[in-house]
Amino acid sequence: MFQPKNRMRKSIVLGMSASILILAACGNDTETTTTSGADDEITLRYATGLQPEDTVTQGMEIFADLVDERTDGQVTIDVYHSGQLGSIQENLEQVQTQIIDMTNNTSAELESVLPSIAVMGLPYLFGTTEEVRNVLDSDVTAHIEEAMEEQGVKILSWQDQGFRHVFSNVRPITSAEDLRGQTIRLTETSMHIDAFDALAANPVPLEYTELYSALEQGVVEGFENPVVSATGNNLHEVVDYLSLTNHAHSQMLHTVNLDIWETIPEEFQTIIEDAATEAAEWVTEETEAREQEALDLAADHGVVINEIDEDKFEEMADIVRPTWDAYREQIGDELMEMVEDAIGIN
Numbered sequence: 001m002f003q004p005k006n007r008m009r010k011s012i013v014l015g016m017s018a019s020i021l022i023l024a025a026c027g028n029d030t031e032t033t034t035t036s037g038a039d040d041e042i043t044l045r046y047a048t049g050l051q052p053e054d055t056v057t058q059g060m061e062i063f064a065d066l067v068d069e070r071t072d073g074q075v076t077i078d079v080y081h082s083g084q085l086g087s088i089q090e091n092l093e094q095v096q097t098q099i100i101d102m103t104n105n106t107s108a109e110l111e112s113v114l115p116s117i118a119v120m121g122l123p124y125l126f127g128t129t130e131e132v133r134n135v136l137d138s139d140v141t142a143h144i145e146e147a148m149e150e151q152g153v154k155i156l157s158w159q160d161q162g163f164r165h166v167f168s169n170v171r172p173i174t175s176a177e178d179l180r181g182q183t184i185r186l187t188e189t190s191m192h193i194d195a196f197d198a199l200a201a202n203p204v205p206l207e208y209t210e211l212y213s214a215l216e217q218g219v220v221e222g223f224e225n226p227v228v229s230a231t232g233n234n235l236h237e238v239v240d241y242l243s244l245t246n247h248a249h250s251q252m253l254h255t256v257n258l259d260i261w262e263t264i265p266e267e268f269q270t271i272i273e274d275a276a277t278e279a280a281e282w283v284t285e286e287t288e289a290r291e292q293e294a295l296d297l298a299a300d301h302g303v304v305i306n307e308i309d310e311d312k313f314e315e316m317a318d319i320v321r322p323t324w325d326a327y328r329e330q331i332g333d334e335l336m337e338m339v340e341d342a343i344g345i346n
Contacts, residue, residue, distance in 0.1 A: 040074070040265075041074050041075075042074065042075045042076070042264065042268070043075075043076045043077075043078055044075070044076070044078070044101040044102060044256075044260075045080065045085070045101050046060055046063075046077050046078065046079050046080070046100070046102040047080040047085040047086070047091045047094070047102070047103050048060065048079075048088065048103060048104050049081075049082070049083040049086075049087050049088035049091065049207070049209040050081060050082070050088075050104070050208070050229070050232070050233060051081065051082055051232060051233045051234065052081050052082065053232045053233070053234070054081075054232035054233055055228060055229075055232060055286045055287045055290065056159060056161070056229070056252050056283055057079075057081045057232075058283075058286070059159065059283035060077075060079045060081070060104070060279070061079055062278075062279045062282055063077065063275050063276055063278075063279035064076075064077035064079050066274075066275035067271060067272055067275045070274075071268055071271055075268050075271070075272070077102075080100075082209075083209040087207045087208075087209050087210075088103075088109065088207065088208050089109065089188065089207065091103040091105075092105050092109060092110070092112070092113070092255075095153065095255060095256070095257050096113070096152060096153065096257065098257050098259065098260060101256055101257055101260050102156075102254065102255065102256045102257075103255060104159075104252050104253065104254055104255070105252070105253055105255065106121070106161070106187065106250055106251065106252055106253070107120035107121050107250075107251050107253060108120075108121040108189040108191065108192060109187055109188075109189065110148070110153075110253060110255075111189055111190075111191070113148065113151050114144070114147055114148050114151055114153075115331075116144070116331050116332055116335050117144055117147075118189075118191050118327050118330060119331045119335055120144075120249075120251055120339075121189065121191060121248055121249070121250070122191065122248070122327070123192065123195040123247050123248045123317075123320045123321075123323070124247060124248070124316070124317040124320050124321055125249070125339070125343070126163075126248075126249045126343070129160075129162075129163075131342075131343045131344070132160065132251075134343060134344075135339055135342040135343060136158055136160070137342075138338065138341075138342040139338060140338050140342055141158060143334075143335060143338060144335075148255075149258055152257065152258045152259065153256070153257065153258055154255065154256050154257075154258045154261050155253050155255055156254040156255065156256055156276035157277050157279065157280035158252075158253055158254075158280060159252040159253070159254070159280045159283040159284055159287075160251060160283075160284040160287065160288070161226045161228070161229055161250040161251060161252050161287055162226040162228060162249070162250065162287055162288065163226065163246040163248070163249050163250070164224050164225055164226055164245070164246075164247060164248045164250050165224060165225070165227055165242060165243060165244050165245050165246065165247075166184070166222060166223075166242075166243045166245045166247070167222050167223050167224070167230060167235065167236075167239040167242050167243075168182060168221060168239065168240065168242075168243070169215065169218075169221050169222060169238075169240050170182050170221050170222065172241045172243050172304060172306045173241075173243035173245055173306075174243070174306065174308065174309070174312060175308075176199050176200070176312075176315060176319055177200075179196070179199045179200060179201040180199075180200040180201065181200065181201070182201050182202060182222055183201075183202045183219075183221045184196055184201045184202065184203050184204065184220065184221065184224060185203075185206045185211055185214065185220040185222070185223035185224075186203045186204065186223070186224065187205065189205075191323070191327055192248070194326065195247070195248075195320045195323055196224075198320050198322075198323055199316065199320065204219075204220055206220065208233070211223055211233075211235060212233070212234065212235060212237075212238060215235065215239060222239065222241075223235070223239075224245070224247070224248075227242065227291060227295060227298070228287045228290050228291055229250075229287075230294070230298075231294040231297050231298055232294075236294075236297060236298040236301050236303055239303060240302070240303065240304060241303065241304050241306070242295075242298055242303050242305045242306075243305075243306050243308065244305070244306070244307045244308060245308055245313075245316070246308070246313070247316070247320070252283070254276050254279075
């Protein structure tokens with residue numbers, strides 16, 4: 001939300017609940033304005049549940065620096081990490097209700113806002129990074145962005161987090177049978193829960209900010225996530241096995257409340273969009289560059305790493321892909337066909 005950057009200067013605070021929150025927290029009796037011109041100074045709050053070592057969080061800091069530099073300090077992005085302003089799901093809800101302005105969420109997490117975005121997280125949809133990039137470079141993203149704006153949320157950028165893998169404290173995953181009965185933490189996404197149910201695992205929805213302690217205490221036996229994000233949040237410290245299952249792809253989306261966005265002067269909007277795009281490119285490139293480093297870090301901590309034989313991978317895919325049928329209606333034929341065309345399935 002907009003906050004006063006200097007109590008002696010004109011400020012912008014948008015949304016009645018946001019104004020009350022700021023004034024109550026700061027004890028600020030200064031009268032605020034609702035005008036929005038190029039001379040106003042704007043502060044936007046950008047929150048995540050991820051740790052500062054995560055490439056996404058580092059990309060947030062790069063974004064904030066670029067905006068500050070290119071607006072000569074007239075727009076400030078305050079970055080809050082590690083769940084300082086709430087969990088990942090709470091941050092999304094806070095953006096929707098204008099309690100904060102910006103956050104990052106995976107496409108799977110955004111399914112609660114736009115059900116059709118589930119297509120981007122379908123298990124065993126993508127086989128290679130090239131297929132993912134082909135979709136992200138196609139009209140699919142514009143289609144999703146337009147639909148998301150109808151729900152009051154604007155997407156500023158897409159970041160490639162890489163493929164998701166299974167981490168476990170029970171045993172390595174070499175086939176579907178190895179997942180049987182394992183308590184695996186997932187995001188609160190029915191599509192992924194259905195996939196792991198099909199593989200006879202015991203999926204448990206749990207906030208990412210609670211995962212480290214849940215693994216330490218044995219509340220869950222494993223989880224699935226991209227490897228760079230996992231090590232960036234120190235989760236390699238509390239698992240024994242990492243199996244490179246490549247069962248789904250993960251994109252992180254930088255979002256902003258649309259009503260707040262539309263009050264920002266156009267010249268600043270352009271700067272913010274460009275900075276978001278540059279930061280996302282850095283996150284994508286840095287995540288890819290750090291993957292081997294992340295694997296080495298996990299191995300150095302004693303994590304046993306294995307790959308999945310191609311025939312076993314296909315067996316797992318054959319078990320899971322029938323779960324897609326339950327989501328085709330919410331995705332819609334048009335979007336599904338656009339994705340399949342970009343991948344080259346049709």
